[in-house]
Amino acid sequence: MLTPRRTVLIFATFICLSVLLTSRGGHVVPLAPINGVTVQHRHGEGYREDVELVVASTKQEDTSWIQKYLPDWYTYKYVVDDPTAPFTVPKNKGREAMVYLTHIIDNYSDLPPKGVGERRRDWIIQRCVPNRPLTLTSLIFIHASRFAWHNDDPDYDALPTLRNFRISHLQEVGYANLRCVWVIGCPAEIRPIEDEGSKSGAVPSAKGIFKQAWHELLPEMPVPEVVAVSCCSQFGVTRETIRSRPVEDYIRFRDWLLQTPLEDSLSGRSYSAKRLYIVLRQKSAIARRSASATSPATRESVTGDTPSRRIPPYRSAGPR
Secondary structure (H helix, E strand, O other): OOOHHHHHHHHHHHHHHHHHHOEEOOEEOOOOOEOOEOOOOOOOOOOOOOEEEEEEEOOOOOOHHHHHHOOOOEEEEEEOOOOOOOOOOOOOOOOHHHHHHHHHHHHHHHOOOOOHHHHHHHHHHHHHOOOOOOOOOEEEEEEOOOEOOOOOOOOOEHHHHHHHOOHHHHHHHOEEEOOOOOOOOOOOOEOHHHHOOOEEOOEEOHHHHHHHHHHHHOOOOOOOOOEOOOOOOOEEEEHHHHOOOOHHHHHHHHHHHHHOOOOHHHHHHHHHHHHHHHHHOOHHHHHHHHHHHHOHHHHHHHHOOOHHHOOOOOOOOOOO
């Protein structure tokens, strides 16, 4: 006869055996394919449990490098111009900002880490495999291309940045830009009040529309005199930081992207420049975290690189 105590012991034994059969040396490895077909794993079945990747892509972009070189990173690949893709957006508008907001909105109540049940599972697992990482705690938002001029690497390669990114540092500060070089964006890229109405040729510029967009997106906050954010919309953030705002705020931000008559080049860049304010809410927090993410001394703490590896402030490797 099964008593409650025996039931718990049997369940714990089953969990331990499952973990041990799918891990080696305290590190989880992917399960073998069945009949030559690779099984789509869920979290905890061959993937890192401290981070997940959110990728903004189009149909023609090749993202196979992620699966090839980061097979243990659980990845949400959004395809903005394919409404039949497993992960897509309500409208291909606003560039990567639409992907990032859509992921946050659709997964707000299920962002890593999970709930009480998963924490209880962790408690059991840690006693079976003490070195195994716990549930997901961080998200990294990136573009689809491996090589781009704005990647903070001598070869403009995103892979070393991701491999060297210190999740432990991200969990301490709540937000970290993947680009440490100040140019473009710092130390004073946008002066909203002075720049209001400025144009690039015959068309409005991102600087020129910033003040108006700020009032529409963040009416509760005064327009800052200076905005300094290192580009270019690739960053890491924790669940706690995201959830410091209610989901209704992110829905409002996305509605603005969907409804604005601005060109994507303006609306997307405007959102990118406001990203720290939108996610972190407070200006004092912005100053601490942006300095932490961009200063030479902290480059080592974020990515594990030494300051001597810093690339020149700006060197074009292709069209912006």
